[in-house]
Amino acid sequence: MKQDILLQVDDLRASIDGKEILKGINLTVRPGEVHAIMGPNGSGKSTLSEVLAGNPAFSVDGGTVDFHGVDLLALSPEDRSHEGLFLSFQYPVEIPGVSMVNFMRAALNAKRKYFNEEPLSATEFLKLMRQKRAIVELDNKLASRSVNEGFSGGEKKRNEIFQMAMLEPRLSILDETDSGLDIDALRIVAGGVNLLKTSNNATIVITHYQRLLDYIKPDFVHVLYKGRIVKTGGPELALELEDKGYDWIKEEVDNK
Amino acid sequence: MNKDKEQNTTPGKADKTPDIIGEVTGGEYKYGFTSDIPTEILERGLSEDVVRFISEKKGEPEWLLDFRLKAYRYWLTLKMPKWAHLDIPGIDYQAISYYAAPKTKSDAPKSMEEVDPQLIETFNKLGIPLEEQKVLSGMAVDAVMDSVSVKTTHKEKLAEMGVIFCSISEAVKDYPDLVKRYLGSVVSYRDNFFAALNSAVFSDGSFVYIPKGVRCPMELSTYFRINAGGTGQFERTLIVADDDSYVSYLEGCTAPMRDENQLHAAIVEIIVEDRAEVKYSTVQNWYAGDKDGKGGIYNFVTKRGLCRGHRSKLSWTQVETGSAITWKYPGCILAGDESVGEFYSVAVTNNYQQADTGTKMIHIGNNTRSTIVSKGISAGHSQNSYRGLVKVVSKAQGCRNYTQCDSLLLSPTCGAHTFPYIDVMNDTAVVEHEATTSKISEDQIFYCNQRGIPTEEAVGLIVNGYAREVMNKLPMEFAVEAQKLLQISLEGSVG
Numbered sequence: 001m002k003q004d005i006l007l008q009v010d011d012l013r014a015s016i017d018g019k020e021i022l023k024g025i026n027l028t029v030r031p032g033e034v035h036a037i038m039g040p041n042g043s044g045k046s047t048l049s050e051v052l053a054g055n056p057a058f059s060v061d062g063g064t065v066d067f068h069g070v071d072l073l074a075l076s077p078e079d080r081s082h083e084g085l086f087l088s089f090q091y092p093v094e095i096p097g098v099s100m101v102n103f104m105r106a107a108l109n110a111k112r113k114y115f116n117e118e119p120l121s122a123t124e125f126l127k128l129m130r131q132k133r134a135i136v137e138l139d140n141k142l143a144s145r146s147v148n149e150g151f152s153g154g155e156k157k158r159n160e161i162f163q164m165a166m167l168e169p170r171l172s173i174l175d176e177t178d179s180g181l182d183i184d185a186l187r188i189v190a191g192g193v194n195l196l197k198t199s200n201n202a203t204i205v206i207t208h209y210q211r212l213l214d215y216i217k218p219d220f221v222h223v224l225y226k227g228r229i230v231k232t233g234g235p236e237l238a239l240e241l242e243d244k245g246y247d248w249i250k251e252e253v254d255n256k
Numbered sequence: 257m258n259k260d261k262e263q264n265t266t267p268g269k270a271d272k273t274p275d276i277i278g279e280v281t282g283g284e285y286k287y288g289f290t291s292d293i294p295t296e297i298l299e300r301g302l303s304e305d306v307v308r309f310i311s312e313k314k315g316e317p318e319w320l321l322d323f324r325l326k327a328y329r330y331w332l333t334l335k336m337p338k339w340a341h342l343d344i345p346g347i348d349y350q351a352i353s354y355y356a357a358p359k360t361k362s363d364a365p366k367s368m369e370e371v372d373p374q375l376i377e378t379f380n381k382l383g384i385p386l387e388e389q390k391v392l393s394g395m396a397v398d399a400v401m402d403s404v405s406v407k408t409t410h411k412e413k414l415a416e417m418g419v420i421f422c423s424i425s426e427a428v429k430d431y432p433d434l435v436k437r438y439l440g441s442v443v444s445y446r447d448n449f450f451a452a453l454n455s456a457v458f459s460d461g462s463f464v465y466i467p468k469g470v471r472c473p474m475e476l477s478t479y480f481r482i483n484a485g486g487t488g489q490f491e492r493t494l495i496v497a498d499d500d501s502y503v504s505y506l507e508g509c510t511a512p513m514r515d516e517n518q519l520h521a522a523i524v525e526i527i528v529e530d531r532a533e534v535k536y537s538t539v540q541n542w543y544a545g546d547k548d549g550k551g552g553i554y555n556f557v558t559k560r561g562l563c564r565g566h567r568s569k570l571s572w573t574q575v576e577t578g579s580a581i582t583w584k585y586p587g588c589i590l591a592g593d594e595s596v597g598e599f600y601s602v603a604v605t606n607n608y609q610q611a612d613t614g615t616k617m618i619h620i621g622n623n624t625r626s627t628i629v630s631k632g633i634s635a636g637h638s639q640n641s642y643r644g645l646v647k648v649v650s651k652a653q654g655c656r657n658y659t660q661c662d663s664l665l666l667s668p669t670c671g672a673h674t675f676p677y678i679d680v681m682n683d684t685a686v687v688e689h690e691a692t693t694s695k696i697s698e699d700q701i702f703y704c705n706q707r708g709i710p711t712e713e714a715v716g717l718i719v720n721g722y723a724r725e726v727m728n729k730l731p732m733e734f735a736v737e738a739q740k741l742l743q744i745s746l747e748g749s750v751g
Contacts, residue, residue, distance in 0.1 A: 053706050057698065077705035086706075093703045097721030106717055107707040114708070146721065163707060 005066070006031050006202050007171055012063035014051045021047040023227035024063070029171065032199040036213055036238060037206045039224035040246045045206045046090060048224070049173045053087040054080050068170065081107075082114040084170030084201075088160040088177050095147035100159075103147045104129065104166055111167065132165040136192040154185030161192040172196075173204045178212040190215030210242035223249055298355035300486060304328060307456050310355050314425050314459075319436060327445035327455030334449045340583055340612040341641040341673055345517075347554065352519055354457045356487040398423060398462045398478040400491055410474065419503075420465040421476050424492055427463035434465055438496055442525040442562045442589070450521040450556040450583075454490045458523070461491035466501035466532070475731055480509040482542075482553070488519035495525070497532040499565065504535040506734055509542055509578070517545075517580060521556045530565030530592070535573070537730055539738050542578035549608025549637075552580025559586035560616070563595035563624075571598040572615065573729045575738045580609060585643065587616030590624035590655075597626040600726040604742065605638030605670070614644035614675075619655040619685070628659040631723050633742075634670035641673040646689075650681035661691040664722050666715075694722075716743035 007029040014022040021044045029035055039045055051058050052065065054077035065072040070083055095103065108128075109119040120128070126143075133142055136158040148156050157177050164172055174193065178186055193203065193216055205216055213221075213235065221237040222229045225246070230253050231237065241249075298309065307328045311321040336347070398409075398421065414421050420431060427435050445455035462478040482489050497503055509520075520542060528534050536559075545552025555578075561570040572586040588597030599615035617626035626646065634640040646657045663672035674691055696718050704714035720727065720739055730738055 053702075055702050057702075076710075077702065078708050078710050081706055081708035089703065089706075093697070093699045095700055095703070095718055095721055097724040098717050099721075102717065102721075103704075103707070103709075106709050106713060107704075110708040110710065110713065167707070 004030055006033075006068055007072075008064075008066040009052075010064045010066075012048075012051070012065060013061040014047060014058050015061055016047070016058050020061070021058075021227055022051065025224075025227075025229060027222070027229065029202050029204065031170075031202055032197075033220065034197070034203045034205065034216060034218045036218035036221045037204060037224055037229075038208065038221060038238065038241060040250070041208075043224045044227045045224050046175055049087055049175045049204070049206060052080075052173060053077060053085060078110065079114070081167070081169075082111050086164050086167055086169035086172045088157070088164060088172065088174040090175040090177075090179060092148045092151075092156045092160055094149045094151075096149050098147050099144055100147055101126075101129070101143045104163065107163070108166060128166065133162050135165050135195055136161045137188050138162055153180040154182065154188075157181055157185065157189050158192070161189055161196075165192065165196055168196075168201075170201050171204070172201070173206065175206045176208065177205070178207055178209060186212065187215065210238050213238050225249060225253055296355075296357050297487060298353050300353045301350045302352070302354060302457070306354055310457060310459060313355065314428070316428055317432060320428060320439075323440065323445070324456050327452050328457075330446055331449070331452035331456055334452060336449055340643070341639065341675070342581055342583065342610045342612050343639075344554070344581060347517075347519060349453075351486075353487045354490070355459055357459075398476075400460055400462070400478060400480045414472075414474075417470055417473065418467040419470060419472055420463065422463055424458075424461045424463045424494060427494075431463070431465070434496065435463065435494065438494055438525065438527055439492075440525075442527060442560050443523050443558050447558060451523055451558045454492060454521050454523045454558070458490045458492040461493045461522070462495075463493075464495040464503065464505065466497045466503045468498045469500045470498075471501065472503040475504050475506055477506040477508070480507070482509075482518055482520065486516070488521065490520075491522050493522070493524040495534060495536070496527045497529060497534045497568075499530040499532060501529075501532045502534075504731055505537070506731065507536070507538045507540075508737075509540055515551045517552060517554055519554050519556070520579075522558070524557070524559040524586070526561035526570060528561060528563045528565055528568040528570050528592075528595075531567045532565055533569040533571075534561065535571045535731075536561070536586070537734055538572075538574040538576070539730075539734060539741060540574065540576045540578050540582070541741060543580075544578045544609050545580040545607065547607050547636075549580070552609070553578065555579035555582045555584065557582075557584040559584065560589065561587070561597075562589045563592050563597060563621075565592045565595065566621075567594045567596075568592050569596040569598075571600070571729070573598075573600045573726065574602070574613075575723075575726070575730070575741065576601065576603040576611060576613060577741055579611070582609075582611040582613050584613045585616055585645075587618065587645075588626065589618045589620065590626065591620045592624075593621040594623045594625075595621055596624070598729075599626075599628045599630070599644075600729045601630045602633065602723040602726045602738075602742070603631070603640060603642075604633045605635070605640040607636040607638060609636075609638040611639070612641040612643055614642045616645040617647070617657060618645075619648040619652045619657070622652055623654040624652065625656045626658075628657070628661070629725055630659075630661045631726055632661075632663040632672050633666065633719060633722070634663065634672050635666035637667075637669045639671045639673070641675060643675040643677075645677040645679065646687055647677075647679040648682050648685040648687070652682050653684050655682065655685045657685075657687045659687075659689045661689070662722070663691075663693045664719070665693065665695040719743075 009025050009027040012022055012025040037045055060073055105125055138158055218235055221233050223231040307324045311324055443451050445452050466472050526534055542553035542555055563570050570588050590597050597617050603611045603613050605611050615628055630642045632640040642661050648655045661674050665672055676689055678687055680687055701711055701714050719742055727735055
């Protein structure tokens, strides 16, 4: 059964500037699954994604994370990426003067180097870029533009999904990818994510709203509150939250 | 739980920023070797006799000796300038040898066989092949070791088109009229302290003349190498582009790693006639001193071009990564109507390096235009200053200047400074100045890391992106080298 598990998080605790944010997270993700993580503001949703990706701003205070047999927490952020972890950032940063071509080529070739493969030729690379950008309907000006510089909110999120398509991760974490998107951009982004879904990879969708889940159908919905997953259910849980808000869950937890 | 651990890791994080950058910026200098070449070195010290010795050694005509002596006597009346934002230790001008030359079988080697194999090897190590057949097609090289030019390639081919490319010593012998007419015409020996010193003791350098209507078919390149210890290098470059001509000229430089500081005081003069264009690119990689600021080259250079012709154009592009101290302001005197001056600069300082560099754009002709793009990158404990003058004289109508001056800070202990001087005497001028200061954020590094790009490479990528506007101005062969250089001067082993 163990080999069926892609990500196994056990009792994960993490803090920033001495403040404990994650207070014992348990989560199991299998290939082919989509997990939604919801919860009120400040519950630790973004922290969870940053900690899994290895952001050095956070310190891990306990727990284990097994990623297809690899001790994830022992790896550098770049090796986590090579091993197949992808984070679609809530606020993708701008890197002025660095073209998307140079950036993606550095990323892809770093991964190939990790697996002792030759770097891609320029022709192969550009062909791959052409194929992948079509998935999120980005035009060919993308290649020469600097990473996220001057991109609209929607373009930035599409650019994240484009990078996900290029890197073909085993596990993608989408951190509030729906925030700041109009309905058309949301449709394109969700369409891209669905297109990239296979029975071998998995997706964790972090969101505040049911809206995104209309497009990306989750198998499991988790509610994160005060640094713990306090409730897990099927897609119907998201609908219930949409309807009733978080107060009833807060009460349940706080009264315990 | 784990309170101790938490407290250890969290504050540690704040300190980690300079750590990462420190590791990344701790790159080693790769050209620090010394070649064991029999060298003739003049005894240390400076006097009229030394000036006479150099002139005699080179078999110079009377007028040139006079020029040197006038410069020397004037220099004696000067004090070293103190206005730059530099902490310059006292330089003992009597402790420097003013002439050092690799010994060769004859004074100027006529063919490759006459060049010391060790010399060829040295330049090979630097990636500058002197054998004609190995030279990159489309580039001619003049190699200057210490005080003399050791080899100029492709001379014959260029001569067919009337292009003169040779060492300045040869030019004095073979083209005395041209040299006499132009030498000191843009940078007078009275210009400044270091110009006076150079005019007195300059030993070699390159001379370029592009005749009327000729587009120079290849990049011309001079490669400067200081090898001997206890010496200074004082070269002089003179470029004349006659009407309707074009040339792209490249300059590179390296020196061995030594604990002592060595002085480099050069002059570059450029004359651009009607509708002619000169592109002058420099990749300056003199030894910068070690991590604690010991050793390194003191680089005091006067570079100026005179756009004398109508619609003439001069473009300076410089990538400065070396030297312990850099003092350098390549400028354009825009005398011809509608002439154009450009200055594109990337200056990197690391460890204890100091740079005070920028440009002077002097608008004298009508409708003259100038563009200045300066990108400073500071790391370690270095100090990096931009100093630039934009001057428009009262009779110059319709002049334009655009200046963009950016600083990138890679450590909390470095400094970036901007000293713009704007002196406009004519109402019709439009002068713009933009300046920014930024640093590489942890978020940018983490974003790159998350995509699989290791920190060291990420810093290189971000720095190159920041400098892209200037790097794009370099000729192809140089751009790749310069890009690597940027990376090397800021790289180290990330743990």
